Amino acid sequence: MYNKVDASIIEKLTEIVGKSNVVTDREDLLDYSHDEYSLDDIAAYPDVVVKPQDVEAVSKIVKLCNANKIPLTARGSGTGLCGACVPSFGGVVITFENMQHIIEIDAQNLTATVESGLMLMDFYPAIEQKGLFFPPHPGDESATVGGVIATNAGGARAVKYGVIRNFVTGIEVVLPNGEIVNFGGKFVKNSTGYSLMHLMIGSEGTLGIITKATIALMAPPKEIMTLVVPYENLHDAISTVPAIIEKKILPMAVEFLERETAVLSGEHLNKTWPCAQGKAHLMIIVDGSREEEVMNLAETISEVCLANNALDVFIADTKSKQKDILDIRSGIYEAMRNYMLEILDITVPRSQIAHFVDAVNEVAVKSGMWLPTYGHAADGNVHTHLMRYQWQDGKWIEIENWEEKYQTVRKELHDLGKKYKGICSGEHGIGIVKKEYLKSFLEPEQIELMRGIKKTFDPNTILNPGKIFD
C-alpha cells in the first residue's frame, strides 16, 4: 500500500528540518514505537522521526509524504493508552519537541495561543502566573496540547468544567495535502458552517496535523475543599453520586476508588492516604468564590453521603493535605503500571455506574483476574485495570493463566459497557486497541460516515493509518 522511506526521502526531510532533527538510528527509534499501552504486540518502529520547528516545515513534510504515499504519524509525548501514536505502517513520525512556545496569553479575550508541542506541565504554571485557569486536567501532565486535542482528553475536573473540546476555540492545522488552514479563532460563538475544528478534535491525528491552538481560559476558583468519604463497599460509594447531583451540586471532581488501591499508590509515593476506614472511598473536590459557599457545599455533600451509608467524612482543609490526596489518586496508574496489561475507560451514564462496577467485580470473582476499578464517578468514566499481577499482603503475585483469561475478560467488560448503555472510550480514544469494539458501540452508518470523512480529508490515507477503524 505504501512506499518505503528511502535515502532520497531522508535527504529531503533533512533539507526541511536539518540533520539534528532527523532520527534514523534503530536504537533511538525504539521510544517512538509505542505509547503507554503496555503490551508490545502493537508496537511498530517508524523508519524515521522528524522534529520540525514551524508550521511551514510541517507543511513541507506532509506534502512530501503525500506525494510519495508514505505514512505519517503525529506524536505528542506518547502518554496515550490505546496505541494511537504508534506508526503501525512504519514511515515518518512527526514530533513537536521544537514547537513548544506560548505565542500569546490574551487577557482581554481570555485565551492562550500555543504551539502544539507545549506540555501541560509548562502550560499550567504559565497561565497561573497571569492569574488564569485552564480547568481540564488529564492525569499525565507531560501530555502535549496537540495530543490532548487529538484525543479530546478529559480528566477528573470534566464533571463540572467539561473536556478539552469545551476549551478549544481555534486550531491551526496542516491538512493531509500539506495546506495550512485555520479552524475557529478567538470566538466564544461560531455558527459559520460545519465545525471542522470540532471534527479535528478527537480525530487522533487521522485528519490533520495540529500545529497551533487557541484555548479559552477562566478566572481560577478562589476556594477549594477536598473531602474523602469512606464506605463499606464501592456500590454504596458510587450510588451516593446521583444523590449529590440531585441536590443540584456539581463538584469540581468526584472520584471513586478502593482503599486498597489508594494505599498501594500512597506506598509507592511515600505518602499516607488520610482515611483508614472502609473498603471504598469517594474523593470529592468542591470549589467556589467564597469560603462560606464552599463550606456550605461540603456540609450538604457530607449530609448526603452520611444518609447513603458513608462511615465518616474527612475534610482536607490545607493545600498540602489536598495535594497529597490528589497525588495519591493520580499516582494509582504509576503504582500499577509495571504489573498491568491494560487500563480501560468504558463510560456509562452516571446513573448506571454502580451497576456497571458491580458487574465488573462479578467478572473479577468469576475469572480470578484482579480488576481494580476506579474513576470519575460523576461523569460515568470507569477505569478498570486488567492486571497481570495481583497485589496481596504487600507483594505482587502473578495471576494464574492470565494469558487465557485476558481476552475473554476484556470482551466481557466491553459487553457489560454495552449492556449499561455506555461507550468504549470516554477519554483515551480508540487508537489500535479498541478498534475491535467500535462496531459494537456505534451503528454501521456512523462508522461509514467516519470512513467517508477520512476519505475526503485524506484520500491517500497517509495520516496515521490503521487507527480508529481499518
Ligand SMILES: Cc1cc2nc3c(=O)[nH]c(=O)nc-3n(C[C@H](O)[C@H](O)[C@H](O)COP(=O)(O)OP(=O)(O)OC[C@H]3O[C@@H](n4cnc5c(N)ncnc54)[C@H](O)[C@@H]3O)c2cc1C
Ligand atoms: C498516568 C496517565 C494518566 C492519564 N490520565 C488521563 C486522564 O485523566 N484523562 C485523559 O483523557 N487521558 C489521560 N491519559 C491519556 C493521555 O495522557 C492522553 O491521551 C493525552 O491526550 C495524550 O497526549 P500525548 O501528547 O501524550 O499524545 P500521544 O500519546 O503522543 O498521541 C495521542 C494521539 O494524538 C495524536 N497527536 C498527537 N499530537 C498531535 C498533533 N500535533 N496533531 C495531530 N495529532 C496529534 C497522535 O497521533 C495520537 O493519535 C493518561 C495517561 C497516563 C499515562
